[in-house]
Amino acid sequence: MAHLSGTDRSQLLLLPEAVDDYVGPNNPVRFIEAFVDSLDLQAVGFVRVTAKATGRPGYDPADLLKLYIYGYVNRVRSSRRLEAETHRNIEVIWLLRRLKPDFRTIADFRRVNRSAFKQVFREFVILCRQLDLFGRELLAVDGTRIKAVNNKDRNFTRTSLVKFIREADEKLADYMKRLDLSDADEEKASGSNRSGGRLAEKIAAIKGKRDRHKALLDGLDRTGEDQISLTDPDARAMARMTKVGVGYNVQLAVDTKHKMIAGQEVSNQVLDMGLLAPTAKAAMETLGVDRIEAVADRGYFKIEDIEACEAAGITACVPKPIRGPAVRGGFFSKDEFRYDAAQDAYICPGQQALSARYASKSRDNVKIDYSNRGACKGCHLRERCTALML
Ligand code: SF4
Known part of the structure; x- marks a missing residue:
């Protein structure tokens, strides 16, 4: 039996005439369109909502927000990939009415409107609340680690800095000793001292690196922090699955009725311990309730945090860690x-x-x-x- 063969590329087709015909009535892009159109973008905090009277016309933030939400729902995060979708994806072509912003415009939109996205999330939760999609009785809180734009080599902990400085000092002492010996040999032989020259270069390189690490350690002493990231200063090295990566700890509070996210907080705290109360409180505010129950795993167990939950009207159920x-x-x-x-x-x-x-x-x-x-x-x-x- 022959394999499945596609249709002939030169075959003439009677395709629908309007782009709208390609997008079904229940397609999620229709919801994205309706949701964004219902928002007051100025009140939410987006910039350039009103077009300038002069100059080259810019993109409407509503269109860029639709593209952003589409990418979020379909796991397309990169601005270059989103730009590519505007050229080839019929849903995006429908959503943006054939507008094709370039990747810089998409990236800039994200950068300048960072704080407004949080408010959009709140508005979405409020809409879900009005549609009675939240049970508003029980929250499940957990965290996930997301990667930051910071290489592991550009993150330093206090321990790694102290270790490097100690090793550098040992190496420098050893090189200095060898340099002294080499000088003595030179005096005896009164010839060229090539190995001494190489040692001096090595000493200068290690000294430079040691000084840079010492400056970082002094910075940690000044701020009282335990680690420093050079590219993304707020990111921290933390365990991510079985590996250690530099990133953030994103806390999510999920309403158990339809397993929908009711609150999210981003933290650079390495452990979840102590983050239950702030995460559940933020979700309570969005859900508009005075009392709620919250469950979390034993990594959240901290007496002060559970007391803070009780004071805020949250009944916390957290298993006691088995330690000792x-x-x-x-x-x-x-x-x-x-x-x-x-x-x-x-x-x-x-x-x-x-x-x-x-x-x-x-x-x-x-x-x-x-x-x-x-x-x-x-x-x-x-x-x-x-x-x-x-
Ligand atoms: S060793 Fe003794 S205490 Fe332990 S389980 Fe057995 S009977 Fe119980």
Whole structure:
């Protein structure tokens, strides 16, 4: 059987006459068009909403915003790629009415209207609220790391700077010693000293690099920060999946009714700890509620943050992290031993009752040891319970 073959390229076709005929009634671009047209761009904060009376006409921010949202929805972020879409993508051709802004115009639009995009997001959430798309009862908060325009080599932590300076000092001391030896050899031989010249070059290069690193370290001391990024000063080195990258920590609060994003905050904090209250509060404001529940993973557990949630009307559900040397060593955590008040005994993971054996007193505390020697002796879980020999 032959393969599927396309149609003949020279075949004449009766294509629809209007661009509008190519875009179906339920195509999302029609929603983008209606949404942007409903916004008061001046109030939202976009610049150049009113065209100038003189000079070359510019693009309407509404058209550029439609293109931006289209790219956002379809994961086309690069301004060059968005420009390419204006030439070949029928949906974009429909949306922009055949306008073809170049990549610089698209990039400039994004740059000068940065703060207005946040307000557009708010307006979108308010629209979804009016359409009753949010349950407004439960938020799920989590973070994602996004890459910044900053190479890893242009990010320095306090530890890496101190290490580099220490190594540079050691190297410099070694080179100086070798330079002294080379000078002594030169005096003896009174010949040319090529190796001494090379060493001097190396010393100058290391000294220059050391001074630059020292200046960065002094900068960190002045600001009290722990790291510095040279290309994008606000970006921080943080774990991204299994790798470390330089970027930002984007916090998202998702309303659980239709799994829609109700709030988002960008932070350069490396850990999620302490970010639950600010993220959930921002989502509450947008959703227009006084009380809400929020769930997050154990990475968010911080007592002060949970107290801040309670003060703001947020009922936070965050599992307590399992920390401590026993857990790190692969042993059972304390939570796996349940206290039974009726028996005054702990029920262990092997479902055995451990009763009080010894009590010792320190200045303020009484320490009681619970055990069940007989049960532990033959227990198959002992390796995960204790390192002590019974
Ligand atoms: S060794 Fe077994 S019986 Fe003893 S405390 Fe651990 S789990 Fe329970």
